[in-house]
Amino acid sequence: MAVYKKSYRPYQGELTPSWKRFLVIPRYAFEDLHRSRFLTIFYLASFLYPLIAALIIYIEHNVEALKLLNLGPAAQLIAIDAGFFMSFLGWQSMLALFLAAFIGPGQVSPDLANNALALYLARPFSRAEYVLGKASVLLVLMSLMTWVPGLLLFWLEGYLEGAGWAGEHARVASGLFFGSWAWIVVLTLLSLALSAWVKWRPAAGALVFGVFFVASAFGNAINTTQDTRWGHLLSMDTLIGSVWLQLFLGDYPASTGAAFFRLEAGRHLPFWSCWLMLAAWCMACLYMLARKIRGVQVVR
Amino acid sequence: MGPVIELDGLEVRFGGRSVLNKLHASLTGRAIGLLGPNGAGKSTLLNTLLGFHKPFSGTARLLGLDVRTQAREVRALIGYMPENDAFIASMSGVRFVRMMAELAGLPPQQALERAHESFFYVGLGEVRYRPLGSYSLGMKQSAKLATAIAHGPRILFLDEPTNGLDPPQRARMIRLIQEIRDRGDLSLILSSHLLRDVEECCDQVLILKGGNIAAHCNLEEERRANRRFLELETRSESNGCFLEALEKLGCHTARGAQGRIKVILPEGIEVQRLYAVAAEQNVQIRRLSHKRDSLEDIFLKAMEAADGRL
Incomplete structure (x- = not known):
């Protein structure tokens, strides 16, 4: 029977397992994102650095290629060590910040703008599943930008270096994995929370940057005026940089490191305070989401 | 047939203020109307049955399922048409309804098929690929109905379904609701402040006033008596x-x-x-x-009672 001739009838077919239903949200979100040419190009461009890094690793281990380029011994070109992978993670994480600012605000705000949230939650679908579904869009995209290529590079280096290297540098691999996750979880929650509170997408996107740069500047102002180092607690890049240093190296380096982790000696924050502050940011974002992600808003 | 809705001392509070005040009722009708002036607690009752508000005390059951402890199972039975706009402006009608049907548990292919069917059924077949944000008010109301029925619910919650509709659109909406009701596959809960809507669609009515049950009557029996x-x-x-x-x-x-x-x-x-x-x-x-003791008479009598109780 033609579809337009059918009248209302109850559904008596099979249902999908309830644990899989949150995956409906990222599937639709990916379809939407794929339609944006800018985002597709940006996302593809974000793999340039991993490709270049892979090329560097390959050349480092290819004597013929080094001779061809008229270069000296491999070790003199560029050191493939924790610093190499931290720089990789730093660059990719900055791109992840841009990605979160571009697509994060478009996740929750359209559902709130016209009260579609009530329809999501009127189904056998919880608030936690909703947030998980929305977060998974960002988590997947940012994972593919950060720890997935990072670990592939690590595997490539380990393969070319030979037996033993991967085991000796296992801390780098775990740093890549857990450091990336720390960053993308914070970014995801922050962009979703701001998306839930600021319905205008450009404003929400600008706020994501604002949290980083304005808070960081405010923290520096506190440090300067109060002659303290605790103002860095407001600086997200300092917090995540410190966390990465602990994960990759175990301690702050004696000399200044890569661009992301420059702090004057004696101005370092204790690692526990950085973890605590990042956790506080996450909790604050979850609280903001819990306040807004409701079937109905009660005006008291 | 067992009760569709059972309210057992249901109390809902917002910020210490009681909005639903220890309601007791057992509603068995195929089509139940919730009537009352603005602020009477109709939407709050619907939202509580949907699990959006936690009862302060007492319980409410839908088809025997407790809305507090079995919220997920309860919501699996419901199709909800909210009072206000509820859509994603940039999504096409059929894509939005499909997504909502998938969230209710339908596999993607079946959800797509039923989304198309629902749109044709409510008379929006020709505009189903247009973004929802471009729909007129009447079309949005019909799209909400399509969203509510696409997954084949056992209970349909309609909150002010004729809001903002012109007379022909209203007549069409009422006809659709009556058609769905008469199939007998589902129970229908219609919340409205319009007596005519309730009278035309419902066989049982619960009149609320100030968070209390002001009247509860079986319209079918009233009609027979009248x-x-x-x-x-x-x-x-x-x-x-x-x-x-x-x-x-x-x-x-x-x-x-x-x-x-x-x-x-x-x-x-x-x-x-x-x-x-x-x-x-x-x-x-x-x-x-x-002469009949119309719903209007019943409603006016209920409203005249000082404390909201007959």
Whole structure:
């Protein structure tokens, strides 16, 4: 029977397992994102650095290629060590910040703008599943930008270096994995929370940057005026940089490191305070989401 | 059939203020109307049944499932058409309805098929690929109905379904609701402040006022009773003998002003018999009308009660 001739009838077919239903949200979100040419190009461009890094690793281990380029011994070109992978993670994480600012605000705000949230939650679908579904869009995209290529590079280096290297540098691999996750979880929650509170997408996107740069500047102002180092607690890049240093190296380096982790000696924050502050940011974002992600808003 | 909705001392509070005040009711109708003025608690009751508000005390059950402890199972039964706009402006109608059906548990192919069907059913087949944000108010109402029925719910919650509709659109919406109701596959809960909507679609009504149940009546029974309820207007003021004759026939009578008489006919007595009795008593009937204690009368009586209770 033609579809337009059918009248209302109850559904008596099979249902999908309830644990899989949150995956409906990222599937639709990916379809939407794929339609944006800018985002597709940006996302593809974000793999340039991993490709270049892979090329560097390959050349480092290819004597013929080094001779061809008229270069000296491999070790003199560029050191493939924790610093190499931290720089990789730093660059990719900055791109992840841009990605979160571009697509994060478009996740929750359209559902709130016209009260579609009530329809999501009127189904056998919880608030936690909703947030998980929305977060998974960002988590997947940012994972593919950060720890997935990072670990592939690590595997490539380990393969070319030979037996033993991967085991000796296992801390780098775990740093890549857990450091990336720390960053993308914070970014995801922050962009979703701001998306839930600021319905205008450009404003929400600008706020994501604002949290980083304005808070960081405010923290520096506190440090300067109060002659303290605790103002860095407001600086997200300092917090995540410190966390990465602990994960990759175990301690702050004696000399200044890569661009992301420059702090004057004696101005370092204790690692526990950085973890605590990042956790506080996450909790604050979850609280903001819990306040807004409701079937109905009660005006008291 | 067991009760569709059971309220057992249900109390909902917002910020210490009681919005639903220890409601007790058992509603068994196929189509239940929630009536009441703005702020009476109709939408709060619907939202509580949906699990959006936690009961402060008491319980509510839908088809025997507790809305507090079995919220997920309860929501699996429901199709919800909210009062306000509820859509994603940039999504096409059919894509949005498909997504909502998938979230309700339908596999993607079935969800797509039913989304198309729903859109044709509510009369939006031709515009189903347009973004929802470009729909007119009437189209948005119909799209909300399509979203509510696409996954084939067992209970349909309709919150002010005719809001903002012009008369032809309203008539169409009411016809759709009646059609869905008459299929008998689902129970229907219609919340409205429009008596006509409830009267045309529902067989049971719960009237709320200030968070209390002001009245609870079975419209179907009322309609059956009202079929025998007549109002006569006679020429003379003194109808003593006529009334006596009617009583002898088995009618219940009540004298009104200006020669008006209210009569309830017993089973088996037809209206023509009244004319015969009037002729025998030499009484001239000037007007005879089937008077019914309409929903409006019931509603007004409920609203007049000071504390909101009859």
